[in-house]
Amino acid sequence: MIELFDVTKRFGSETAVDGISLRVERGELCALVGTSGCGKSTTLRMINRLIEHSAGEIHLDGQPVRNFDEQALRRRIGYVIQSTGLFPHWPVARNIGLVPRLLKWPRARIQMRVEELMSLLGLPMASFADKYPHQLSGGQAQRVGVARALAADPDILLMDEPFGALDPITRDTLQEELRDLQSRLHKTIVFVTHDMDEALRLADRLVVMDAGRIVQQGAPLDLLRDPADDFVASLLGGDDRGFKEAALTRVEERMLPLSPRLIARARVHREATLRQALAVMFREHADRLTVIDDEDMPVGELSLRRLVGARPHE
């Protein structure tokens, strides 16, 4: 659990972070969003003390971070940055084993852990262990970055725009993998991003910052439905907020049982999002879809009225 109490950071006369309070529960993924320069990275780096906060308190599992030895603190917090920061003179396996080696794990244990992580992140040992970072693609390098952060099995992970420099398809894959990892590992994660879709897709809690302050925080759906002000509304996509909300809800949550009417020709999977269902309707010029399961069996139907959540008499 990470807690920030009224935390402020000043660089000279400039206030980069201005009295923010935040609580990230164990196992929660908290996304920090906001315009450039609003203090997201500074907030992150105060947690692992790469930057010392000027005022307020930061607690890790109830302990002030200042009570920890700086190095010991960082070794139990995973850290992933956009440009990876992999050591160019070390091969992949050595890069991943960095923190375990700092913690003086026995050789054999490090070796085992590195192998485990490489297979977890889809980096076959045989082809990647001895490669140098400059021989990797952006997506592969970022996977190594994530593996390195996870190496000593930290409870906490800080990620600063980890997928920001990747193409949309690779980014999509890595987001999916992170979700998958998170559902198994239950880390406490603070995740900075500029990509609102990424934030909405991954976050349990969304924190919107502006000029060093937190403007609004809460569950992504709550923020989408009820933004505190125009800034939050426009950051979350302005009029496109509807689509973002639709992207957060699954078809199976809205579908109705199959009606006795003729079955609709256009189909959508039950785990697709409402946004995808809407796209299918648009493409197929249909206002009703048949919902199918993994075996292609119809399990329900979804009308346009039902999809948009129209009230009965309007």
Place this chain on the structure above:
Amino acid sequence: MTPGLAAGLRRWGVPLVWLGLLLLASLGMAELEAVFRWLEPDSREVIYRRTEFLTLLGRHLLVVGVASLLAIVAGVGAAVLVTRPFGRDFLPLVAQFASMGQTFPPVAVLALAVPVLGFGTLPIIVALLLYGLLPIVRNSLAGLQGIDPAVHEAARGMGMSRGQVLRQVELPLAAPVILAGVRTSVTINIATAALGATVGASNLGDPIISGIVNGNTAYIVQGALLIGLLALTVDSAFERLLGWRRIRFR
């Protein structure tokens, strides 16, 4: 021949050839008497015999070696210090010194060192040290400052101490650039050390100075030949060393 030895020979072949020629020339200069006689028909003696060439070579190497070693320690040390958080204030000063000093001719350093330190080996070591310091400081600074800030951030963020970052990340990454500076420094100093003969230090500069004083071209050629071969040996060895580092992680 074992594969390791074969690979080593292939890698170090060129410097070894120069080294062979250097030793051959030092030991067998007298064999070339006919050539030098042709070059210098009027002199009574055409082979420099006051001191053995091998001894002169040894002294030359010693002076350059000591001066370079000191220059490396001081130069890399200074660059490391001014790139630490506590030494940042001195960074502009040292950087300026390193670029300005380069315009200072070594003869001038020597001329200034003699009145202070007297004749002999000491002033030439001081002059070489000062002069050789500059490329090393300049390159060490460039190497240390050229490291991707993200690498530094990650190193600290993973929980490495400042010492660990320096030893395991900064120095290895800056090494090729630092080594290039050392190469420049040592090569220049091999030539410059000959000036030592003018202030009473005995080395491969001796035959040259003696040749100039006595009007004996053969002496000059012998000194120059050995200094040239020594410079080529050392320079080609550095070339191999640098190429090898590049292959490893560039």
